[in-house]
Amino acid sequence: MTRLHVQLAAMVAMLCLAAAPFLLPPFTITLMNYIGVYSLVAIGLALLTGVGGIVSFGQAAFVGIAAYATAWVSALNGHSPWVGLLLALTLTCSIATLLGLATLRLQGHFLSLSTVAWGLAIGFLFGNVEGLGRFNGIASIPPISFGSYALVSSAQVYFLIWGIVAAVLWIGYNLLDSRLGRAMRALRGGNTLVESLGISAFRIKLLIFVIAAFLAALSGWLYAHMSRFISPGPFDAGMGIEYLMMSMVGGAGSLLGGVVGAAIVTLLKNSVQDYLPLIAKGASGQLEIVAFSALFILFLQWARQGIVPFVGRYLPKLRRDRPQPAPALPRRAQPAPGELLLKVDGAERRFGGLVAVNNVSFDVRSGEILAVIGPNGAGKSTMFNCLTGALRVNKGDIVFAGRSITREAQSRIAKAGIARTFQHVKLRPRMSLLENVMLGTYARTRTGLLASALRLNRREEASAQFEALRQLERVGLGDKPFDIAGNLPLGNQRILEIARALAADPALLVLDEPAAGLRRQEKLRLAELLRSLRNDHLTILIVEHDMEFVMSLVDRIVVLDFGSKLCEGDPAAIRNDERVQEAYLGGVA
Amino acid sequence: MTSDIAAILAIDGIATGAVYALVAIGTVLIFTVTRVIFIPFGDIAAFTALTLAALDAKRFPGTGTLVLVLACLATLVEIISLLRTNEPRLVPRALLLYLALPCAIVGAAWIATRMDPPLAVRLVLALMLITPIAPLLDRIVFRPIADGTVLLLLTVSVALHFALVGLGLLFFGPEGVRTEPLTSLSTEIAGMLISGQTMLIVIAALVFSGLLYLFFDFTLVGKSLRATAVNRTGSRLMGIRPARAGTIAYLLGSLMAGVSGILIAPVNTVFYDSGFLIGLKAFVGAIVGGLTSYPGAAIGAVGVGILESFASFESSALKDVIVFSLLIPILIWRSLSSLHSEEEIEE
Numbered sequence: 001m002t003r004l005h006v007q008l009a010a011m012v013a014m015l016c017l018a019a020a021p022f023l024l025p026p027f028t029i030t031l032m033n034y035i036g037v038y039s040l041v042a043i044g045l046a047l048l049t050g051v052g053g054i055v056s057f058g059q060a061a062f063v064g065i066a067a068y069a070t071a072w073v074s075a076l077n078g079h080s081p082w083v084g085l086l087l088a089l090t091l092t093c094s095i096a097t098l099l100g101l102a103t104l105r106l107q108g109h110f111l112s113l114s115t116v117a118w119g120l121a122i123g124f125l126f127g128n129v130e131g132l133g134r135f136n137g138i139a140s141i142p143p144i145s146f147g148s149y150a151l152v153s154s155a156q157v158y159f160l161i162w163g164i165v166a167a168v169l170w171i172g173y174n175l176l177d178s179r180l181g182r183a184m185r186a187l188r189g190g191n192t193l194v195e196s197l198g199i200s201a202f203r204i205k206l207l208i209f210v211i212a213a214f215l216a217a218l219s220g221w222l223y224a225h226m227s228r229f230i231s232p233g234p235f236d237a238g239m240g241i242e243y244l245m246m247s248m249v250g251g252a253g254s255l256l257g258g259v260v261g262a263a264i265v266t267l268l269k270n271s272v273q274d275y276l277p278l279i280a281k282g283a284s285g286q287l288e289i290v291a292f293s294a295l296f297i298l299f300l301q302w303a304r305q306g307i308v309p310f311v312g313r314y315l316p317k318l319r320r321d322r323p324q325p326a327p328a329l330p331r332r333a334q335p336a337p338g339e340l341l342l343k344v345d346g347a348e349r350r351f352g353g354l355v356a357v358n359n360v361s362f363d364v365r366s367g368e369i370l371a372v373i374g375p376n377g378a379g380k381s382t383m384f385n386c387l388t389g390a391l392r393v394n395k396g397d398i399v400f401a402g403r404s405i406t407r408e409a410q411s412r413i414a415k416a417g418i419a420r421t422f423q424h425v426k427l428r429p430r431m432s433l434l435e436n437v438m439l440g441t442y443a444r445t446r447t448g449l450l451a452s453a454l455r456l457n458r459r460e461e462a463s464a465q466f467e468a469l470r471q472l473e474r475v476g477l478g479d480k481p482f483d484i485a486g487n488l489p490l491g492n493q494r495i496l497e498i499a500r501a502l503a504a505d506p507a508l509l510v511l512d513e514p515a516a517g518l519r520r521q522e523k524l525r526l527a528e529l530l531r532s533l534r535n536d537h538l539t540i541l542i543v544e545h546d547m548e549f550v551m552s553l554v555d556r557i558v559v560l561d562f563g564s565k566l567c568e569g570d571p572a573a574i575r576n577d578e579r580v581q582e583a584y585l586g587g588v589a
Numbered sequence: 590m591t592s593d594i595a596a597i598l599a600i601d602g603i604a605t606g607a608v609y610a611l612v613a614i615g616t617v618l619i620f621t622v623t624r625v626i627f628i629p630f631g632d633i634a635a636f637t638a639l640t641l642a643a644l645d646a647k648r649f650p651g652t653g654t655l656v657l658v659l660a661c662l663a664t665l666v667e668i669i670s671l672l673r674t675n676e677p678r679l680v681p682r683a684l685l686l687y688l689a690l691p692c693a694i695v696g697a698a699w700i701a702t703r704m705d706p707p708l709a710v711r712l713v714l715a716l717m718l719i720t721p722i723a724p725l726l727d728r729i730v731f732r733p734i735a736d737g738t739v740l741l742l743l744t745v746s747v748a749l750h751f752a753l754v755g756l757g758l759l760f761f762g763p764e765g766v767r768t769e770p771l772t773s774l775s776t777e778i779a780g781m782l783i784s785g786q787t788m789l790i791v792i793a794a795l796v797f798s799g800l801l802y803l804f805f806d807f808t809l810v811g812k813s814l815r816a817t818a819v820n821r822t823g824s825r826l827m828g829i830r831p832a833r834a835g836t837i838a839y840l841l842g843s844l845m846a847g848v849s850g851i852l853i854a855p856v857n858t859v860f861y862d863s864g865f866l867i868g869l870k871a872f873v874g875a876i877v878g879g880l881t882s883y884p885g886a887a888i889g890a891v892g893v894g895i896l897e898s899f900a901s902f903e904s905s906a907l908k909d910v911i912v913f914s915l916l917i918p919i920l921i922w923r924s925l926s927s928l929h930s931e932e933e934i935e936e
Contacts, residue, residue, distance in 0.1 A: 055740050057747065102917060109626065109739045110920050113876065116747075117916035120869070124913070128906040241747050248744075287759065293752035300745050301733050 001316040021155040030154040036161035040219035042246040042258035044212030050253030052208045053188040055112040058119025064235025066220030071138040096213030126232040137231025171453045172255045178452030193426040195410035198443030251306025323465035337367035347396035356382040358563040369540040374560035389413040419506035421497035429486025437468035440503030471499040491518040604787040606894020607794035611849035612871035613890040615842030621818035622838040631868020632753040637850030638859040641715040642766035651760025653695040659725040660691035719847040723839040757861035765858040
């Protein structure tokens with residue numbers, strides 16, 4: 001399957017949708033309008049929950065804010081629905097920004113619980129604020145009109161709704177296929193990974209959060225002018241979970257899944273309303289929610305992946321062409337060989353009463369390979385985490401390229417030119433090798449939200465792709481760039497992390513146990529790769545257990561033991577140092 | 590606001606808060622042992638009140654039917670899973686625990702509605718009818734996904750709440766109930782008239798929290814529950830079955846929720862859907878304790894009760910808005926003050 005096939009399929013789908021009002025009865029069209037309106041929210045949730053990993057129970061509140069805003073403007077104050085759209089979007093996005101600023105630093109389930117909280121609080125507001133019709137709602141909302149042409153019937157508003165859905169899908173897929181989209185898709189790998197690539201995790205989260213709210217607001221605006229009447233009911237907590245269900249049924253993480261999920265849930269609900277009264281007379285209303293929740297629970301128990309990813313597995317793979325040569329991305333000015341690059345001065349890090357790193361000082365000079373070694377629990381990884389900003393030192397100073405990075409955020413340290421790999425590999429297993437390495441180019445590329453959404457980023461994307469391919473070839477993984485990273489054996493995953501770090505064009509490469517889990521031949525190849533990087537004047541800091549690997553490769557060694565620096569010197573001196581022998585082998589009896 | 594009014598509001602708040610505290614403690618208990626944030630506890634509390642009201646009116650409570658349906662489902666799920674893991678010899682035990690036991694309780698309730706048992710018996714019956722619900726739901730809903738992420742469990746839990754509200758309407762109808770006060774005594778403290786019911790609520794909350802504390806610190810079962818809360822894998826290696834610990838936690842939690850339902854029924858009119866707000870407010874309290882500390886949860890819940898009482902005096906329409914808005918700063922404070930190990934989200 002090629003790109004052309006996908007475009008053809010999308011065209012056919014669009015034509016079918018466009019023909020629907022001429023072929024189907026009005027009732028079906030009304031139903032499809034609701035599906036379209038709900039899909040917008042579900043697409044937003046697919047981005048927020050599926051891609052970004054932020055489970056929100058509160059989207060219905062955003063839909064409600066927009067619906068009430070436009071109803072207030074148009075029905076109560078007599079302005080045009082287009083003024084309503086403006087107010088709906090700005091109000092919803094501003095509220096989402098404020099909520100996001102307050103809550104998006106929360107972790108895991110705390111974040112989701114906060115969405116329950118504001119979802120409920122806002123939901124209660126609709127029925128209780130003076131001037132918004134209380135529980136009676138607001139009636140006689142005018143239809144959307146273009147000049148004198150008003151979209152009154154369901155067939156008329158149909159084209160607007162599905163036009164917006166199609167545009168949102170196009171923009172959404174463009175966005176996911178951009179540097180910002182890759183950053184969003186990396187969020188599920190955890191903050192440490194994202195930040196180590198020079199991406200501010202918080203800003204990306206805020207971005208998706210506001211995008212999802214924007215889509216919910218569009219949906220609310222359409223809803224208000226389509227149904228011409230609003231009341232608090234459709235924006236309460238129950239609807240919030242229904243939206244979540246739509247995006248999960250369709251396949252969280254798949255934008256198209258949002259539309260499919262909205263369709264399935266809406267149709268199912270409709271048929272439940274049709275058939276339940278036949279089974280249980282007089283109790284249909286109650287049973288509807290029961291049947292619905294039960295189905296959702298069963299779905300979560302048995303088919304968490306969702307429908308679109310499930311079907312996708314049986315479709316032929318999209319064939320992609322190898323990236324073509326493109327203009328190189330800008331490179332940073334590398335320090336002169338031999339220059340002082342990193343200075344660690346009296347670093348100390350405590351965890352409660354435990355001093356994991358105790359008054360450690362050492363220098364790294366440009367162009368050298370320095371190893372930090374030490375027995376288990378010596379504080380090597382803590383030291384590395386302090387260098388890269390994943391942890392803060394309690395005392396001491398760390399200076400990189402003449403600038404103190406002791407208090408800098410992780411993503412800013414990464415941007416300054418320290419690229420790292422992880423002891424426990426942190427890759428995005430569902431992304432291709434090429435995309436994983438392209439993550440590394442984030443800080444070297446510029447394209448913003450609008451250009452990404454409108455696909456104006458092709459030139460820079462081509463450069464980033466070619467750079468990623470070049471780094472893959474450099475580490476020896478260039479033959480299958482579109483394979484999925486999760487399918488690589490562990491050793492190659494480590495190598496892939498190095499390629500990703502190299503794609504950031506770092507001044508200092510920090511490798512956390514790169515040889516762990518590698519076979520002998522792989523280790524030899526890794527050593528060769530690191531030597532070739534040194535020949536290109538790259539500075540490398542390495543934590544490693546494999547002594548043979550370290551001794552034959554590095555220029556200098558710093559030995560840590562129980563959090564303190566034991567000694568420092570070239571491999572031969574370290575090998576003969578009695579204190580090192582004692583630390584590793586125990587004292588001579 | 591005069592100091593008299595403030596005092597009345599405070600006492601009212603403490604009483605409501607004590608009810609929330611019982612539910613909050615149950616929530617913490619379930620969360621620590623099973624990692625499930627069990628939103629439907631409020632529903633369990635409300636159902637208890639409705640059950641008691643039905644028993645008072647000599648009607649067979651809808652809870653009975655609910656328990657029977659759940660028992661059949663749970664038995665089915667359990668037997669299928671036993672047959673799948675090739676352990677048919679455990680089937681009789683499953684039949685006894687998941688089918689016979691709940692049926693016996695329902696049978697007792699049915700007989701009781703034919704007679705006219707005293708209040709104490711009705712209270713016990715209501716509690717006995719309500720306690721199997723959460724463990725049965727655990728077997729049907731949560732155990733198949735026990736190893737899922739907290740978020741998955743939370744999503745399922747929210748869905749489960751909506752199912753229960755629907756069932757509540759089906760089994761109990763839309764009418765609200767208010768039961769007879771358990772005591773008509775009242776007493777005067779520092780010039781304030783305090784009703785016996787208020788005293789009873791506070792005392793019951795204290796007694797049950799105290800009992801729970803004794804249970805955790807001085808019994809082996811309690812200790813095994815604490816072990817499961819700390820480390821599931823580790824306690825499994827020590828011969829503790831997390832599933833069994835979960836069942837016990839659900840039993841205890843529902844007992845607490847049931848007691849709170851009985852206590853609140855004479856004070857507030859309880860509807861089939863009143864549980865949601867009780868559960869959520871208890872939950873706000875539980876979060877103050879970081880979902881891990883029992884005293885923290887209790888203090889938080891009492892705080893929510895007092896806040897709600899004052900908020901409803903200022904603006905009764907917006908009291909829920911105020912309470913839930915408050916959750917956000919609390920969450921931020923909790924998130925900042927606790928160290929998290931980063932959890933990667935499953936693919």
